[in-house]
């Protein structure tokens with residue numbers, strides 16, 4: 100229930116539509132009901148059931164009062180007048196015309212209420228999507244290594260779709276169908292209390308049976324959505340890793356994996372469908388059984404003259420009752436789909452409720468410029484319980500470059516990730532201009548930095564938008580200027596549409612070196628005070644390598660840079676080199692000092708393995 104209400108809370112901004120919906124829905128129900136209440140007089144006329152007493156009774160117009168009695172009387176008054184004037188057939192035409200008009204109105208209002216609901220439904224889902232997207236984009240980096248990507252994508256697409264299909268669809272059922280049932284039952288009560296009490300006694304029994312079936316659906320729904328998450332994961336890995344899969348002949352392996360998961364998904368869905376499909380036949384069967392019961396009991400009462408119902412009233416009663424079955428069935432069907440939707444909604448809300456571990460503190464200071472230095476003071480860090488950094492101390496002065504080198508897995512990437520607060524240290528602190536970076540506003544801190552990663556992170560967009568990423572106000576000239584500094588302008592101009600060429604997903608239409616130069620151009624345009632650079636390890640051909648090196652050189656010139664270095668040229672130009680191994684700084688100094696030391700650095704440089 101709590102989850103359900105929470106979904107509805109997304110509709111709060113649209114509550115002004117609710118009165119429209121209520122009015123339309125009520126009118127639709129009332130006009131629908133009118134059809135069936137016309138049946139009784141119709142039968143009366145056809146079966147010639149109207150006695151002289153009744154004729155007498157309705158010959159006068161009634162005194163106005165706001166009661167069912169008044170309207171019934173008024174209706175019968177006109178009805179008998181029409182009957183007297185036009186005869187049986189004329190009355191039939193009269194009744195049928197009213198039926199046609201009221202069916203038309205009933206459906207018109209049903210349509211209008213549906214339109215209002217569709218708007219609210221679309222808005223609820225949009226609100227949910229935006230909410231999740233926002234939450235996920237605010238999460239700290241660690242979250243993305245803990246959560247499976249496929250599962251996240253699946254939650255943001257399939258689960259939301261499931262909520263849309265089931266729960267929001269059932270909104271109609273929440274109001275319209277129960278009101279229909281209540282109104283129809285009121286009329287039934289009005290017609291015969293005895294018979295209606297009898298039918299109401301039968302309903303909880305059928306309700307309990309249907310409830311039992313639908314409750315079991317939820318667990319299966321969770322399994323199904325989790326499996327779908329894994330399917331998306333495999334698909335994502337397969338498509339992004341197609342090159343490796345083909346080269347290593349791993350097609351069969353990945354196919355088997357996919358086959359297993361889709362097989363499981365199919366099995367879960369079959370089991371879910373079995374339960375789901377059961378709901379409708381069961382309610383159909385129970386419904387007809389109830390009608391048969393009423394026929395039997397009511398027929399007995401009528402035959403033995405124990406009921407106030409006339410024969411035509413009894414038939415009208417039965418017909419009206421069968422009309423209650425439809426909304427009742429809708430309610431039972433909605434109950435089963437709500438269970439599925441709730442399972443999805445819970446998965447979505449688990450994401451929506453995750454709290455980012457790295458946020459600006461409420462008293463955070465603004466940080467407009469970088470003046471003096473970045474300091475690592477006794478920094479220690481662990482991923483969960485795996486310690487990867489211990490007692491890291493260094494000072495990076497403004498305008499200087501520090502290069503981090505060392506064997507793989509030593510902790511270099513982790514060190515640079517602490518500067519933009521992708522992670523926070525467990526012990527010690529990282530300071531900018533003498534103040535712990537946790538005390539600055541996160542946005543301000545990151546605005547000072549430009550990051551060029553080992554793999555060029557490009558988006559399926561134009562060259563222009565990839566360079567001006569996060570800077571929508573950047574001018575054409577500034578983007579071109581940045582591209583020129585990054586040695587990218589020439590190749591961009593050779594592309595089909597120059598700066599407006601779409602570079603494909605992750606820039607697959609470009610070469611490795613071109614991708615790197617685009618990433619560099621992006622950093623040049625941002626012109627950050629602090630540059631964090633993770634040099635690519637993959638070797639480029641010498642011409643391309645020279646262009647990239649030159650571009651990097653220009654990017655780093657007169658800038659404060661923290662570089663994970665793999666190129667000897669970068670290392671030689673660094674003011675200080677920190678050799679990182681096993682989470683510690685094991686050697687430090689410039690190139691010559693370190694070569695003289697005869698330690699790990701010398702060993703690494705001799706085998707060229709930075």
Ligand SMILES: Nc1ncnc2c1ncn2[C@@H]1O[C@H](COP(=O)(O)OP(=O)(O)OP(=O)(O)O)[C@@H](O)[C@H]1O
Pocket residue numbers: 244482483485487506507508509510511512513514
């Ligand atoms: N998200 C993570 N969760 C758990 N452990 C991690 C995570 N990221 C890295 N590690 C571990 O932390 C250690 C340091 O990794 P890091 O990436 O900082 O090393 P590195 O020196 O940059 O290596 P490389 O040169 O290969 O990129 C490694 O042992 C690695 O297995």
